[in-house]
Amino acid sequence: MAEQTSTANAWPSNPAGLIPAGRKRLGWGLLGVATLGLLAIIVVQILYKTEMSTVGFDTWRPVVYAYILWGIALGAWQVLTRGEEGQRALFLLPALLFTIAMVIFPTLFGFYIALTDWNLSSFSGRKFNGLDNFWQMLGDPYYRNALLNMVFYVLAVLVEYVIAFGLALLLNAQIRARKFFRVVFLLPLMLSPVAVSWMVGKSLMEYRFGPAATLARYLGWENPAFFSDPITARISIMILDAWTFIPFMMIMLLAGLQAMSREVLEAARVDGATAWQTFWQVTFPLMLPVSVTAVILRIIFKLKLADIIITVTSGGPGGATDSVSSFIYREYRDRSNVGYGTMLAMAYLVIIVVFVTWLLKFASRFVRNVN
Amino acid sequence: MRVDLYEKLVRAGATRRDVLKGAASMAAIAAASGAGIGAMTRTASAADNLRAQILQIPGVGKGSPTDADWQKVGELCLGGTKANVKEGEFAGVELTFMGLNNQNLHNFLFRGFLKPWEAYTGAKINWIDLAQADYNARLQQSIATGTVDFDILEMGAPFEGDVCGKGLASEMPDWVKKQVEVDDYSDYLKPPVGTWNGKTYRVTIDGDCHNLNYRTDVFSDADLAKAWKADTGDKAGLAEWGVPKTWQQMQAATKFLKGKKLKGQDVYGFLDPPKGWGGFGFYFLEDRATAYAKHPSDPAWLFDVDTMKPRVNNPAWVRAIQDVVDSLPYQPADQINADPGTTGFQQFLAGVGSAITWWGDIGEVAKTSDTAVIGDELGFDILPGSDDVYNSKTGKWEKLASGPNVAPNCAYLGWGIYVMARVDKDEKKKKAAWSAAAHLGGKDLSIWCVMYPSGFQVHRNSHSHIDEWVAAGYQKDYITSYLNSQFGSYNHPNRCVEPRIPGIFQYYSAAEDILANTFAGKMKAQEGADAIAAAWEKLTDQIGRENQIKLYKASLGM
Numbered sequence: 001m002a003e004q005t006s007t008a009n010a011w012p013s014n015p016a017g018l019i020p021a022g023r024k025r026l027g028w029g030l031l032g033v034a035t036l037g038l039l040a041i042i043v044v045q046i047l048y049k050t051e052m053s054t055v056g057f058d059t060w061r062p063v064v065y066a067y068i069l070w071g072i073a074l075g076a077w078q079v080l081t082r083g084e085e086g087q088r089a090l091f092l093l094p095a096l097l098f099t100i101a102m103v104i105f106p107t108l109f110g111f112y113i114a115l116t117d118w119n120l121s122s123f124s125g126r127k128f129n130g131l132d133n134f135w136q137m138l139g140d141p142y143y144r145n146a147l148l149n150m151v152f153y154v155l156a157v158l159v160e161y162v163i164a165f166g167l168a169l170l171l172n173a174q175i176r177a178r179k180f181f182r183v184v185f186l187l188p189l190m191l192s193p194v195a196v197s198w199m200v201g202k203s204l205m206e207y208r209f210g211p212a213a214t215l216a217r218y219l220g221w222e223n224p225a226f227f228s229d230p231i232t233a234r235i236s237i238m239i240l241d242a243w244t245f246i247p248f249m250m251i252m253l254l255a256g257l258q259a260m261s262r263e264v265l266e267a268a269r270v271d272g273a274t275a276w277q278t279f280w281q282v283t284f285p286l287m288l289p290v291s292v293t294a295v296i297l298r299i300i301f302k303l304k305l306a307d308i309i310i311t312v313t314s315g316g317p318g319g320a321t322d323s324v325s326s327f328i329y330r331e332y333r334d335r336s337n338v339g340y341g342t343m344l345a346m347a348y349l350v351i352i353v354v355f356v357t358w359l360l361k362f363a364s365r366f367v368r369n370v371n
Numbered sequence: 372m373r374v375d376l377y378e379k380l381v382r383a384g385a386t387r388r389d390v391l392k393g394a395a396s397m398a399a400i401a402a403a404s405g406a407g408i409g410a411m412t413r414t415a416s417a418a419d420n421l422r423a424q425i426l427q428i429p430g431v432g433k434g435s436p437t438d439a440d441w442q443k444v445g446e447l448c449l450g451g452t453k454a455n456v457k458e459g460e461f462a463g464v465e466l467t468f469m470g471l472n473n474q475n476l477h478n479f480l481f482r483g484f485l486k487p488w489e490a491y492t493g494a495k496i497n498w499i500d501l502a503q504a505d506y507n508a509r510l511q512q513s514i515a516t517g518t519v520d521f522d523i524l525e526m527g528a529p530f531e532g533d534v535c536g537k538g539l540a541s542e543m544p545d546w547v548k549k550q551v552e553v554d555d556y557s558d559y560l561k562p563p564v565g566t567w568n569g570k571t572y573r574v575t576i577d578g579d580c581h582n583l584n585y586r587t588d589v590f591s592d593a594d595l596a597k598a599w600k601a602d603t604g605d606k607a608g609l610a611e612w613g614v615p616k617t618w619q620q621m622q623a624a625t626k627f628l629k630g631k632k633l634k635g636q637d638v639y640g641f642l643d644p645p646k647g648w649g650g651f652g653f654y655f656l657e658d659r660a661t662a663y664a665k666h667p668s669d670p671a672w673l674f675d676v677d678t679m680k681p682r683v684n685n686p687a688w689v690r691a692i693q694d695v696v697d698s699l700p701y702q703p704a705d706q707i708n709a710d711p712g713t714t715g716f717q718q719f720l721a722g723v724g725s726a727i728t729w730w731g732d733i734g735e736v737a738k739t740s741d742t743a744v745i746g747d748e749l750g751f752d753i754l755p756g757s758d759d760v761y762n763s764k765t766g767k768w769e770k771l772a773s774g775p776n777v778a779p780n781c782a783y784l785g786w787g788i789y790v791m792a793r794v795d796k797d798e799k800k801k802k803a804a805w806s807a808a809a810h811l812g813g814k815d816l817s818i819w820c821v822m823y824p825s826g827f828q829v830h831r832n833s834h835s836h837i838d839e840w841v842a843a844g845y846q847k848d849y850i851t852s853y854l855n856s857q858f859g860s861y862n863h864p865n866r867c868v869e870p871r872i873p874g875i876f877q878y879y880s881a882a883e884d885i886l887a888n889t890f891a892g893k894m895k896a897q898e899g900a901d902a903i904a905a906a907w908e909k910l911t912d913q914i915g916r917e918n919q920i921k922l923y924k925a926s927l928g929m
Binding site for chain 1: 505507508511512514515533645646647649650703704705706707708710723873874876877880881883884887888890891892893910913914915918
């Protein structure tokens, strides 16, 4: 029995070394042909599209077909040259090729577009202009203003977190109609931000007949215009966005609270801890990993804030509520300035990646130190 | 309910046309709709001709038309199609139509109008609906990436440079010109509008200008007149309380009205829409600027014709910008967050503000839509003038011997239907596409469109017959005032015509962002105007200065 097991383990099926050389050659040949075919079709199409050749296709679709065939050849090459290891690779290859086609290539292409002067109305079409868009971006006061606004919007996440934590504690307590409130508090998250913009921003907060404005008047605010003054408008947008997304943080925190061991809390109570001490010394530190996750995810959502702003204020008054995304949206949609708009988007992508990476490291260090 | 009865009558043996032709049938329809004796009488007397028939669907003052109404109108107006196309001739043809869905109009109407056309010809239409704000980007993308995926396009004349100039449109066949009766178009919509390099591309379905819409109750109120007389502020020459005739008077009236009440409600003067609207908001600054900037001796007013140097930072435009800045504190507290749509439909038609500039939709909607509450207290005029006008050539302000300078703003030049060149290779498809376009641009259909909410305004000489409007249910004073403001603008010798240059909305959109900062007090008027000029210069270089100069001149008829 032991001998059989030993034999089975020592005899891998289709070990690479045992694959016939002819089969390997076939694999390499197949891959070579497919690669040459793909490269040839790309070159032909580039030459055709840049009007350096008269031979080519009207659309880039044949290149996509060639890529798919190349992907199949790649899979065959893996199996023919690596045997079972190659078969294992087949599980990964489709996802990898799909990611290359749908994420990596578009991102790289996006970086290329960012280096071009491409106005959709221009008679001369797309032109490579190096870093001109980048230098223009550095001197663009509207982009800087939008970035500054994003700092305020991101800082607002801390306030949202406090409210969400409070609500989560409340819904975790033994209160009447707890299940009902859990569902009710989740409702805003189920609404589209555009719907929220119309229902709340443009109806409830409407200056003339909106109930929120009427209430504000009743409370003594003579001219309750929520989107006319820069600071009020920014706060109003923050409230609208918070109303939509606080339930998201709340539900994560609630899940964390429910997963927390009751024994620890009971031990704290036996030791004579007050409610505040229990929360601050026990619950809060134990909830830190969940809190950090919730805050980071919320910040990532916040960095994409655009729909509410586009619908309610268009970035106004005077750019006070503009976000980077809403500014890029205008630059691209209204001004068809594709090259510059893409540069703004790519620069923002880099900023977000760097910021979130730093945030994750900072958060992990913070959690480690506290615990 | 009305549709049910209507269809019952048709099933009983009458054709739709017969049903609507007969006075008794019309009376039955009116009775079924609960419209009452008055409506029946009016309908019966008007039932002798097609135009009178369609104008009673559903009837002015009887609420918003529905899809059933659009279909009925479309069916009744099939005569032109039947004269040129055999029944079932386009069986198997599929066309894609790209247009707008603003305020549930445009494509919504086209669907209804074309449904009977589809049933008769056998063609099928697929629809691409776009919001106004998304329209420009979608169209530009299609052009730039060579992915024109539509056969028929609803488009404004400002985009003709982008589409016709790039060979993407199909030239209009002569039979279409005859079917839509192009000679009936208002003069300012005749070539060069709708043409490119001498070829005709557009079936005109709309005419555009901004006119002044004002509240007659406010400007004729005795108490306000008394208060105006007693007021010691600057009245800019408006001795007796009434509708301001110049922008100087409009400013004075707006400042005067702040804090006043009418029928117990706060009353405001002129309303500006300071918030951007995908570039379309810039037209509303133009409304204030044209009287200052368009000198009768100079066809140009937006750019210098020989260099494309922007004039937007000259003293005339800066004065218009400053006027808005000065006026905003006298407007409702949230005015800074109002775009033109809000100003027109949520404010003015709902009774806020005494005067606005807008396209002719306001006059149409006020009478024929459920959404308007302003009632009959509405009057119209061409845009206010100015006591003095800036002469760009001399660099001086001048007072004209003829009195205040008036320069109506023919903003956008209206919507048209264009057929794309991609259908040219298939004769059957080409004929089908042009037939659909011709049906939508038919003379009879057009009178219905300009009388009811459609997004389209008067654009034919045949739309100026006041009796026809009165017979349809409009009050004579009201419609006289409305049509005078429209045709008075179209035919004004000092009118400002939209520059049909590529990327014009990019210019407008860039200006909107800067104006938003200026109106919010972050920049001075001159500073903002200079920033707009700089952005426009850059844009002109990016799009191609030489071409833009050529096209700008062509758009001015030079």
